[in-house]
Amino acid sequence: MRLSSKATTLLILAAVIAIAPVFFPSSYYFRVGSLIFVNGLAVTGLVILIGYAGQISLGHAGFAGIGAYACALAPVHLGLHPALAAVLGALLSAAIAYLVGRPILRLKGYYLAVTSLGFGILVSMVLSNEAQLTGGPDGMAVPELGLRAVLKAIGIDLSNTEFWYAFSGLVLVLGAWLALNLYHSPTGRALRALHGSEVAARTVGVDVAHYKLVAFVLSAIYASVSGSLLALQNKFITPDVAGFMHSIEMVTMTVLGGAGSVLGAILGAAILTTLPQVLTIFQEYEQLMLGLVMMLVMIFMREGLLPSITRRIRGRAE
């Protein structure tokens, strides 16, 4: 029996997440793992936007910032449970993405990239400057999610790093499942169609502006949830989460691994999350190495790492 590409992707992802801890020599690796999953989630959202719909956003960290600070602020000021605060953050991100995207996505061209860039900068400035609310550049504490205590009460005793590894891994698999469902659905086809040829998509009845907006809003929700997970596991958050560099990192991860493939983009997130940890010994050369890797991949593997490699393997097999 031939497995569908959706089942294969989910199986590989779940297996790697479940088996990897066997090889972890210390709890530090659980921490790196959960960071990969958090970034992987944001990047999966960008696969919908960049890979499916062919639109670029340079401000998605802004949504991650909204998700992160929702978890820090809503429990204190609104008395919400942190989990509900994350949902609130996601709804807020979706609403803002809708309001920002609606007028912009009617236009053709690079308007979304520029507008989202401005939006991201705006969010990080607000977070830095509203010091009495957000603690400014020094950041602020985030309350405990509390799920680990619940698990402990029913007999599942996980260390903090183990819990966040498992929990963000689970959320990532869920996020990947949704994105893969979308790929093979009428909505996913409409997105990929408008990516392939906007004029042809319109003539088969695709409301191009509407579907671009759908992709933008969905990817904003992914980024927001990713920001919430980061805030909750760090229990502390600074405006860097919404910074321009974080936006660029997200896009770089997506494109490096392969924007058209969920698994590829998550691989990109894994590489770019791990590399700085590995390269700390060469700290001065870290940026240099990253730049070099990016350039080489774009020159020799334009579709991104995973799609290029699988294509080469398949080509050899035939």
Add this chain to the structure above:
Amino acid sequence: MSLLQIEGLGIDFGGLRAVHDVGFSLKPGEIVSVIGPNGAGKTTLFNMISGVYAPARGRVVLDGEDVTRMPPHLLARRGLSRTFQNLQIFQSMSVLENAVAGHHLHERGSVFADLFALPAARRRSQASGESARALLDRVGLGRAAEQEAGSLSYGALKRLEIARALALKPRVLLLDEPAAGCNAVETEEIDHLIAQVAAEGVSILLVEHDMKMVMRISNHIVVLDHGEKIAEGEPAAIARNPRVIEAYLGAQATEAKHVDG
């Protein structure tokens, strides 16, 4: 009664009158061809009718409704579909997915159902998948269904575009040079396909350079030259029309002379 009515349609590009005061009409099941030398404005006319360009003058009336300057996706909802002279294939999709994508209006539903792969979403996908396979069989691409669209020959891509346009279940179909780049056998197949589709009641507006094909299948021919309509009528009458011979066939004769050297 006419299904599609074109009245005094015109557009200018930077002072140049690309198309001026063109009008004609299509009845259900009728095949109307637009012919004329290169640069006569045929594709521009198509782009105006299909909502890709906004005409500066004139009206497009579809089944009694004024649809002038209506965007293509709304025209699609009203049953107007088209193919492109310069292919507009969804390159990264498989042949089958291209044909399925043509079913957009019949398969679209809530994004929520699509995200969670709810039974309703899967039913919609399955129905359009089955219909797409039947359409691919119809245009002779059934066996290429799983291939990447980009790997097909030019002639096969032309037929894939027709399948995708038919997926809409159109009432009016605009075909822009469907036989360009096809060999004699493929041209004849497309010829049959167009006649069949028209026999089912779909009105067809055709731009085509293959004169034999145009003369064989058209009910009615509109001749453009320098953006203006210089003649219209039945194929036999058009073939005898001196202005047409001068403008169109004359140009071809000149070209032939150049080739002969």
